[in-house]
Amino acid sequence: MEASRKAPATAGEETLDPDDWTDLRALSHRIVDDAIDYISGVRDRRVWQDMPEAVRASFDGALPQAPTPTGEVYDEVAGNILGYPMGNIHPRFWAWYMGSSNFTGALGDFVAAVQGSNLGGGNHAAALMDQQVVNWFKEMLGFPTSASGTLVSGGSVANIIGLTVARNVKAGIDVRELGVAAIERPLRYYGSDQMHSCHRKAMETLGLGNQALRPIPTDAELRIDLAALRRAIAEDRAAGLKPACVIATAGTVNTGAIDDLQALATLAAEEDLWLHVDGCIGALIAIAPENRFRVAGIEKANSVALDPHKWLHAPFEAGCVLIQDATAHRKTFAVTPEYLVATTRGLAAAPWLYDYGLQTTRGFRALKIWMSLKEHGIAKFGRLIDQNIDQGRYLSGLIEAEPALELVAPTSINIVCFRYRCEGKHGEDLKALNMEIMLRLQDEGTAVLSDTTVHGEHCLRVAINNHRTKRQDLKLLVDEIVRLGREIVWANAAA
Numbered sequence: 001m002e003a004s005r006k007a008p009a010t011a012g013e014e015t016l017d018p019d020d021w022t023d024l025r026a027l028s029h030r031i032v033d034d035a036i037d038y039i040s041g042v043r044d045r046r047v048w049q050d051m052p053e054a055v056r057a058s059f060d061g062a063l064p065q066a067p068t069p070t071g072e073v074y075d076e077v078a079g080n081i082l083g084y085p086m087g088n089i090h091p092r093f094w095a096w097y098m099g100s101s102n103f104t105g106a107l108g109d110f111v112a113a114v115q116g117s118n119l120g121g122g123n124h125a126a127a128l129m130d131q132q133v134v135n136w137f138k139e140m141l142g143f144p145t146s147a148s149g150t151l152v153s154g155g156s157v158a159n160i161i162g163l164t165v166a167r168n169v170k171a172g173i174d175v176r177e178l179g180v181a182a183i184e185r186p187l188r189y190y191g192s193d194q195m196h197s198c199h200r201k202a203m204e205t206l207g208l209g210n211q212a213l214r215p216i217p218t219d220a221e222l223r224i225d226l227a228a229l230r231r232a233i234a235e236d237r238a239a240g241l242k243p244a245c246v247i248a249t250a251g252t253v254n255t256g257a258i259d260d261l262q263a264l265a266t267l268a269a270e271e272d273l274w275l276h277v278d279g280c281i282g283a284l285i286a287i288a289p290e291n292r293f294r295v296a297g298i299e300k301a302n303s304v305a306l307d308p309h310k311w312l313h314a315p316f317e318a319g320c321v322l323i324q325d326a327t328a329h330r331k332t333f334a335v336t337p338e339y340l341v342a343t344t345r346g347l348a349a350a351p352w353l354y355d356y357g358l359q360t361t362r363g364f365r366a367l368k369i370w371m372s373l374k375e376h377g378i379a380k381f382g383r384l385i386d387q388n389i390d391q392g393r394y395l396s397g398l399i400e401a402e403p404a405l406e407l408v409a410p411t412s413i414n415i416v417c418f419r420y421r422c423e424g425k426h427g428e429d430l431k432a433l434n435m436e437i438m439l440r441l442q443d444e445g446t447a448v449l450s451d452t453t454v455h456g457e458h459c460l461r462v463a464i465n466n467h468r469t470k471r472q473d474l475k476l477l478v479d480e481i482v483r484l485g486r487e488i489v490w491a492n493a494a495a
Helices: 022-040 053-058 070-080 103-115 125-141 155-170 198-205 226-238 261-271 283-287 326-333 366-376 378-401 427-443 471-494
Strands: 148-152 187-192 213-216 242-249 274-278 303-306 319-323 405-407 415-420 450-454 457-463
Touching: 022 070, 022 103, 053 070, 103 366, 125 148, 125 283, 125 303, 125 319, 125 366, 148 155, 148 326, 155 187, 155 198, 155 242, 155 274, 155 303, 155 319, 155 326, 187 198, 187 226, 198 213, 213 226, 226 242, 226 261, 242 261, 261 274, 283 303, 283 378, 319 326, 366 378, 378 405, 378 415, 378 471, 405 471, 415 427, 415 471, 427 450, 427 457, 427 471, 457 471
Parallel strands: 187 213, 187 242, 242 274, 274 303
Antiparallel strands: 148 319, 303 319, 405 415, 415 457, 450 457
């Protein structure tokens, strides 16, 4: 049937489909052409730019009551959205650890939306692909085929799911039936003082409270101090608490430090603790030929959180959690209401994927990951991870060779913490100088980086999680920071 054929009109009935698809087909081709131009020309644009007041004011528009032609709707998107992005697909965006997307993944998102399946479960192709992608992640990290897993929105939810299973397994009671108030001895979770803030949110969400999460000091490499961890576990047991879980970090947000996963796996087994690995930054180093040694032992974890929208560059959102004990995973979340009972054949003759997480309605996240992996192969993604880590070392070398700059923390993988230094400036004055450099880089559209504090020292932070970044971009960054630093210092001296 020709797509342009008009559907028969029925009095009183409406649809969101057009009466004639011809104009929409033409607009769709235009949108794809614009999208290719947008991606292919990304290097020629500013990394970030602030919105003019007219654009900002457009988002205060009233609720639309009457229809607008689709072409005009897209024109508004093109004018007010495409030109003012966060900037993370640009090769000189290094502010936060996000990933830089890829065009095939974006097409996958489009096709998934057109296909329209709900991934709560059921007997259909999208659900099988969802499970296939989870199985691929098991293979990447060395988990057994018997392990469980689910795709989620991102690392925060993936971590919450893993820590929820840990709570239910270690509580000693039926938490789902009796609640956390019935736990006889308060549970204790442990992680380094560099762990992500989502773990605090997890403790609050799980009803355990922030006191259940005990931060452990880190060593000179900013990894969890194993001796301090053992002391903390012994102290808590002596105080009548129940040590339950160690949260290892495979790539801290501040510096990219990776805890000793082999040693933590041994410690967790000896102490009868659940080992959860927050691998949202670094778990996928397991597929990188030159650097996979850095995450050796991750396959021994009881659960791992990872983020395909970071080093697999899937469009947002795409997270994953893997659980070694599939039975414990399902028992933590499974509910069977009368309207979702399995059948022996038909649409309901398949596992319900919502039994493994918090969402009953789940988007078709797997397709964008599947398409990108099929297009490029896992080996290329591994090489890109090695490339980013090598770029981190290259930038560190440039900083060490430049007298006006200094490293503030050791570079473990691809996150570099450093600052502009100026004789006579310390503390808040030095922080203000570096903040101004960072903001001018943004204002000029040259590069976007962030700032942080590592063991009390303020610094600039470059996280190279971008398949478009080249060494020339990093050289430009150093040159521009030195130029701006000198200009600001000279201007202040002349004022």
